[in-house]
Amino acid sequence: MNAMDTELPTVTVTLWRADAVVLFDWLTSTDLDTVPTTHPAQKQALADLLSRLEWATDADITESSAGEIAAAQEEVAKDMGW
Incomplete structure (x- = not known):
């Protein structure tokens, strides 16, 4: 059995929806290569978070x-x- 066959925890x-809107907007407008990290896994975790936010049905x-984003940032x- 390989790693793809096992379910990860x-x-x-x-x-809060406003937090999700702010995070999604920031992640989509940020070059993750410029975000300071101390380990490559941190950048991958941010990319994974963005992916999960994209699929948050x-x-x-x-x-x-833009108005909804501004309102979320204010909140x-x-x-x-x-």
Whole structure:
């Protein structure tokens, strides 16, 4: 049996929709080769997150308008607390 035949353990994460919209917008507009990392797996994990966000059928974030993105950024930023 090879690695492709085994199911890898997964973790389910619930995100506030605004967070998902902000993350998706950032990941799609960022050159991951310029993001500081200390291990190649970190860049791959970001790419994997983007892929999962693209397929999040319960939160159709891939079609967010510029206005929806701006509103999501505003919502997320006001809860920063730091």
